[in-house]
Amino acid sequence: MPNAIVLLSGGLDSATTTAQAIADGYDAIALSFRYGQRHDRELEAAQELVKHFNLSQHFVIDVNLAQWGGSALTDTAIDVPTEGVQADVIPITYVPGRNTVFIAIALSLAEAQNAEAIYLGINAVDYSGYPDCRPEYLAAFQTLAQLSSKAGLEGRAPKLVAPLVMDSKTDIVKRAIALGVPIEKTWSCYQGGKKPCGVCDSCRIRDRALIEAGHSELATLQGREFYQ
Numbered sequence: 001m002p003n004a005i006v007l008l009s010g011g012l013d014s015a016t017t018t019a020q021a022i023a024d025g026y027d028a029i030a031l032s033f034r035y036g037q038r039h040d041r042e043l044e045a046a047q048e049l050v051k052h053f054n055l056s057q058h059f060v061i062d063v064n065l066a067q068w069g070g071s072a073l074t075d076t077a078i079d080v081p082t083e084g085v086q087a088d089v090i091p092i093t094y095v096p097g098r099n100t101v102f103i104a105i106a107l108s109l110a111e112a113q114n115a116e117a118i119y120l121g122i123n124a125v126d127y128s129g130y131p132d133c134r135p136e137y138l139a140a141f142q143t144l145a146q147l148s149s150k151a152g153l154e155g156r157a158p159k160l161v162a163p164l165v166m167d168s169k170t171d172i173v174k175r176a177i178a179l180g181v182p183i184e185k186t187w188s189c190y191q192g193g194k195k196p197c198g199v200c201d202s203c204r205i206r207d208r209a210l211i212e213a214g215h216s217e218l219a220t221l222q223g224r225e226f227y228q
Contacts, residue, residue, distance in 0.1 A: 001026060002025070002027065002115070002116045003027050003029055003114060003115040004021045004024075004026035004027070004115055004116060004117040004118065004119055004158075004161075005029050005031055005106050005109055005110045005117070005118045005119070005158070006029065006119040007103075007106060007118070007119070007120050007121060008030040008032050008046045009032065009033075009042055009046060009121070010032070010041075010042035010044070010045030010046035010047075010048075010186060011121070011186055011187060011188045012172060012176060012181075012183060012186045012188050012206060013122075013123055013164055013172060013188075014046075015049050015176065015181050015185075016121070016164060016172055016181050017119045017120065017121040017162075017163060018030065018049065018053055018055075019176070019179035019180065019181045021119040021161070022053060023179055026116070026117060028053065028055055028119070029057045029058075029109070030046065030049075030050050030057065030058040030059070031058075031059050031061070031102075031105070031106055031109055032046045032058065032060045032061070033062075033063055033102060034061070034063070034064075035062075035065045035066070035098065036064045036066025036074045037066075037074060038073060038080075038190065038192060039191065039192025039193075041187050041192045041193070042187045042188075043060065045185060045187035046060075048185045049185060052182055052185060057113075059109065061105060063101055063105070065095060065096075065097070065101070068096075070095070071093060071095040071096065072092045072093050073093050073095055074095060080191060080200050081200065082201065083201070085201050085205065086129075087129075088129060090129040090130065090131065091129055091201065093190065093201065093202075094129070094131075097132075099122065099133070107145055107158065110151075111149050111150065111151045111158075115158050116158055116159065117159045117160075117161050118159070118160050118161065119161045119163070120160060120161065120162045121162075122164070122165055123162075123164050123165060123167060123169075124165050124166060125166060125168050133165070135165055138160055141160060142157075142159070145157040145158060145160065168209070169205050169206065169209035170212045170213050172209065173209045173210055173212075173213040174213050177213070177215070183210075183218050184218060188202045188203065189202060190203075197220075197222070198219075198220035198221060198222025198223045199222055203220060203222070204223065204226065206219070206223070207222075207224065208223070210223070211224065
């Protein structure tokens with residue numbers, strides 16, 4: 001089986017992307033980041049998902065983007081938003097340069113592991129304000145992959161695959177169910193703790209999708225109350 005690098009944050013999108021890579025016939029190598037996020041709960045979820053999918057390799061890289069802040073996900077002085085995502089507005093949860101850093105490291109790992117693909121859980125529908133979750137961003141990075149490495153110059157640049165990029169969150173839930181993703185093991189909440197907060201923007205988007213997909217039992221208590 002050919003290798004593929006999967007960026008596994010521990011959230012629903014990355015878990016579904018990992019399952020998709022495996023379904024596509026790849027031996028998935030997980031790559032996670034400790035980037036100075038507010039909590040380690042999502043990394044704990046990533047480790048659980050690695051066990052569930054029986055992945056042979058899991059790299060966890062330290063890249064402390066919290067040193068300069070600029071995001072509610074890395075700066076505890078900035079409140080986590082709970083008002084809901086606004087169309088065409090880049091939310092305060094955007095982490096400057098995060099995906100660019102992550103994909104660059106994934107390209108290095110892919111070349112070292114002779115991986116044919118890099119699977120990314122980026123999504124342009126529910127987070128349309130994120131500049132590094134757009135198809136044109138992905139296309140530009142594909143060009144960089146072809147120009148920036150020995151593998152690229154030899155015509156072996158890994159393909160950047162974003163199977164969820166144009167899916168709605170409800171579509172992602174349905175895909176996750178079809179692929180057998182253990183949704184209850186994933187973590188999407190911006191807050192830490194034993195249970196999701198149910199009120200942050202990420203929880204709201206996730207809970208609404210779970211309810212719309214017919215799986216309200218997987219939503220948080222607050223989410224079920226909010227959307228029903």
